[in-house]
Amino acid sequence: MEIRALGADERDAVRDIGARAFGPIPDEEWERRAEASRPMWEAGRWFGGFDGGGIVASGALHDMTQWWHGRPVSAAGVGGVTVAPEERGRGLGRRLMADLLRRCAEFGHPLAMLYPATTPIYRSLGWEHAGAQHHIELPAEALRTVAAERVPVRRAGPEDAAEAAAVIGRVHAQARDSGPVGWGEARWRGLLGQRDDYVYLAEDGFLSYRWAEGGGGLEVSRLVASSERTLRALWAIVGSGSSTAGTVRACVSPLDPVLWLPRERPPEIVHRTPWMLRVVDAPAAIAARGYPAGVAAQAPLLVDDPQRPSNSGHWRLEIEDGEGRLEPSGETSDAVRLGPRGLSALYAGVPVSALRRSGLLQGGDAEALSPAFAATPFSLDYF
Ligand SMILES: CC(C)(COP(=O)(O)OP(=O)(O)OC[C@H]1O[C@@H](n2cnc3c(N)ncnc32)[C@H](O)[C@@H]1OP(=O)(O)O)[C@@H](O)C(=O)NCCC(=O)NCCS
Numbered sequence: 001m002e003i004r005a006l007g008a009d010e011r012d013a014v015r016d017i018g019a020r021a022f023g024p025i026p027d028e029e030w031e032r033r034a035e036a037s038r039p040m041w042e043a044g045r046w047f048g049g050f051d052g053g054g055i056v057a058s059g060a061l062h063d064m065t066q067w068w069h070g071r072p073v074s075a076a077g078v079g080g081v082t083v084a085p086e087e088r089g090r091g092l093g094r095r096l097m098a099d100l101l102r103r104c105a106e107f108g109h110p111l112a113m114l115y116p117a118t119t120p121i122y123r124s125l126g127w128e129h130a131g132a133q134h135h136i137e138l139p140a141e142a143l144r145t146v147a148a149e150r151v152p153v154r155r156a157g158p159e160d161a162a163e164a165a166a167v168i169g170r171v172h173a174q175a176r177d178s179g180p181v182g183w184g185e186a187r188w189r190g191l192l193g194q195r196d197d198y199v200y201l202a203e204d205g206f207l208s209y210r211w212a213e214g215g216g217g218l219e220v221s222r223l224v225a226s227s228e229r230t231l232r233a234l235w236a237i238v239g240s241g242s243s244t245a246g247t248v249r250a251c252v253s254p255l256d257p258v259l260w261l262p263r264e265r266p267p268e269i270v271h272r273t274p275w276m277l278r279v280v281d282a283p284a285a286i287a288a289r290g291y292p293a294g295v296a297a298q299a300p301l302l303v304d305d306p307q308r309p310s311n312s313g314h315w316r317l318e319i320e321d322g323e324g325r326l327e328p329s330g331e332t333s334d335a336v337r338l339g340p341r342g343l344s345a346l347y348a349g350v351p352v353s354a355l356r357r358s359g360l361l362q363g364g365d366a367e368a369l370s371p372a373f374a375a376t377p378f379s380l381d382y383f
Contacts, residue, residue: 001049001050001051001056001057001092001095001096002049002050002051003047003048003049003050003057003095003096003099004047004048004050005044005045005046005047006041006046006047006048006058007041007044008038008041008042010048011034011041011046013048013055014046014048014055014058014080014082015030017055017056017057017058017082017083017084018058018080018082020082020084020085021082021083021085022082035190036187036190036191037060038186039063039184039186039187040060040061040062040063043063045060045061045062045063045107046058046059046060046061046080047059047060047061047096047099047100047103049083049092049095049096051087051092055084056083056084056087056092057082057083057084057087057092057093057095057096058080058081058082058096059078059079059080059081059082059096059097059100060078060079060080061076061077061078061079061100061103061104061107061109061112062076062077062078062079062183062187062383063076063077063107063184064076064077064113064181064182064183065181065182066111066113066179066180066181066182067172067173067177067178067179067180067181067182068178068179068288068289068290068347068375069176069177069178069289069290069291069292069375070172070173070174070175070176070177070290071173071288071289071290072169072172072173072182073110073111073285073288073289074108074109074110074111074288075109075110075111075112075113075181076100076103076104076107076109076111076112076113076280077112077113077114077181077383078097078100078104078112078113078114079114079115079383081093081096081097081100081114083096093121094121094124094125097121097122097125098125098307100112101125101126101278101280101307101308104278104280105280105281105308109280109281110279110280110281110282110284110285110288111277111278111279111280111285111347112127112277112278112280113130113181113275113276113277113278113379114127114275114276114278115133115273115274115275115276115382115383116274116275116276119276122276122278123341125278125307126278126279126305126307126308126339126340126341126344127276127277127278127340127341127344128276128277128278128340128341128342128344128345128348128350128360129274129275129276129345130179130275130276130277130344130345130347130348130349130350130377131178131179131274131275131277131348131376131377131378131379132254132272132273132274132275132377132378132379133251133272133273133275133378133379133380133381133382134251134252134253134254134270134271134272134273134378135249135250135251135252135270135271135273136249136250136252136256136259136268136269136270136271137247137248137249137250137268137269138247138248138250138258138262138268139242139246139247139248139264139266140217140218140238140239140241140242140245140246140247140248141239141242141246142239142262142263142264142265142266143235143236143238143239143242143248143258143261143262144236144239144240144242145236145239145263146232146235146236146239146261146262147232147233147235147236148228148229148232149229149232149233150233151202151205151229151230151233151234152202152203153200153201153202153205153207153233153234153237154200154201154202155198155199155200155201156192156199156200156201156206157192157193157199158189158190158192158193160192160199160201161185161186161188161189161192162185162188163201164188164192164199164201164206165182165183165185165188167201167202167203167204167205167206168182168206168222168224169182170204170226171204171205171206171224171225171226172224174226175226176290176292177253177378178348178349178375178376178377178378179348179375179377179378179379180378180379180380180381181379181380181381183381191208192208194210196210196211197209197210197221198210200234200237202225202230202233202234203230204225204226204227204230205223205224205225205226205227205230205231205233205234206222206223206224206225206234207220207222207223207234207237207238208220208221208222208223209221209223209238209248211245212245212249216245216246216247217245217246217247217248217249218238218241218245218247218248218249219248219249219250220238220248220249220250220251220252221251221380222251222380223235223238223250223252223258224380228257231257231258231261232261235258235261238250251380252378252380253376253378254270254376254378255376273382275379276344277344277345277347277348277377278340278344279311279340279343279344279347280308281308281310281311282303282305282308282311282315282326282343283315283325283326283327285347286317286324286325286326286347287323287324287325287326289324289347290322291319291322291323291324291372291373292322292371292372292374293321293322295319295371295372296319296320296321296368296372297317297318297319297320297368297369297371297372298316298317298318298319298368299316299317299335299336299364299365299366299368299369300314300315300316300317300329300332300334300335300336300364301314301315301316301317301326301335301336301337301338301364302314302315302335302336302337302338302363303315303338303339303340303343304337304338304339305339305340305343307340308340311340311343313328314328314329314330314331314332314335315327315328315329316328316329317369319369319372324372334363334364334365335363335364336361336362336363336364336365336366336369337361337362337363337364338355338360338361338362339360341360342355342360342361345360346361346369346373347373348373348375348377349373349374349375349376349377351370351374352366352367352369352370353370
């Protein structure tokens with residue numbers, strides 16, 4: 001199988017294998033998605049695998065950032081991974097993914113993230129479960145009265161892409177969030193121009209929501225704010241629909257402040273869509289991430305990463321004053337031993353005790369690493 005970047009004029013070539021993998025897409029929706037993904041096609045980030053002339057596999061690499069403890073880290077978002085049904089089960093999927101992983105490094109992304117429909121193929125290449133997109137259902141009535149004061153908000157559209165990206169970025173930075181994704185301006189323009197989405201911008205907050213399919217409820221795709229007053233005002237806008245919308249399904253962090261706002265907190269229905277993380281370039285990923293102030297940790301690491309040999313070897317990991325460093329070191333007998341899956345899960349805040357007992361980390365004294373990497377990663381975007 002030969003894998004190469006597809007041109008924008010080859011977009012329709014992936015429609016058929018995409019439909020066979022994920023279901024058919026009506027023409028209008030296909031055109032909308034084609035427009036939304038235009039920057040990716042133009043940047044040569046959609047790939048096709050060819051065997052005997054026809055396309056047998058496909059996958060794409062979104063150009064994104066991902067906040068880790070409040071710092072945006074360059075990341076690839078792997079999506080649309082597909083092998084033609086008649087060609088599955090003979091190693092093409094794994095070959096495609098190995099190729100995409102190499103390209104993530106070539107594009108200069110220290111991290112790669114994906115939503116797995118199945119886990120083994122990605123684990124075999126060093127991805128590990130790291131976080132989730134959480135949807136929670138709340139009674140709209142509980143939100144109706146949470147506002148404490150009126151806060152200036154305005155309706156926003158595609159022309160506000162840069163401002164929306166900046167506001168949302170500031171919220172994630174200030175909250176020291178881990179996991180949310182940031183997009184380039186072109187993609188924000190697409191997201192802000194979706195028909196039937198209601199989008200509002202405040203000085204320090206952002207809201208986008210829509211009617212749930214079939215009516216009867218509302219769906220919040222993104223509601224973030226830095227201050228309590230803006231947060232309350234934006235949730236109250238959503239809750240103001242309680243006379244016609246009984247429930248609000250919202251994409252939020254599992255520790256989202258909205259859970260502490262309403263007077264009544266009924267038992268929650270939470271739906272988790274898990275995502276996996278791959279540390280592509282270990283020293284760059286460690287240096288780009290944020291860490292809690294006042295937490296210091298040091299450990300000798302021995303990394304064995306067969307797909308990314310530049311991550312392999314003896315390292316000295318040091319975290320201090322909110323900064324992390326991974327530097328090559330000499331051999332030590334007390335090193336903490338990890339593969340790419342253990343390293344990726346550690347990076348995402350999975351506690352060392354869980355990593356040890358799941359066989360993803362061995363040896364050494366790694367206890368101090370848990371508070372340094374502590375995180376509850378979430379995502380507000382699916383791709
Ligand atoms: C998932 C998919 C890309 C795998 O492609 P493939 O060419 O069949 O995969 P490979 O032959 O390279 O198999 C790689 C590994 O994944 C495993 N695998 C493949 N399909 C699987 C499935 N549906 N469930 C569980 N494991 C699966 C294989 O057993 C193999 O593991 P092993 O070497 O330990 O046996 C393909 O089945 C597909 O296109 N599915 C529909 C779309 C989809 O789910 N895409 C993934 C979106 S994240």
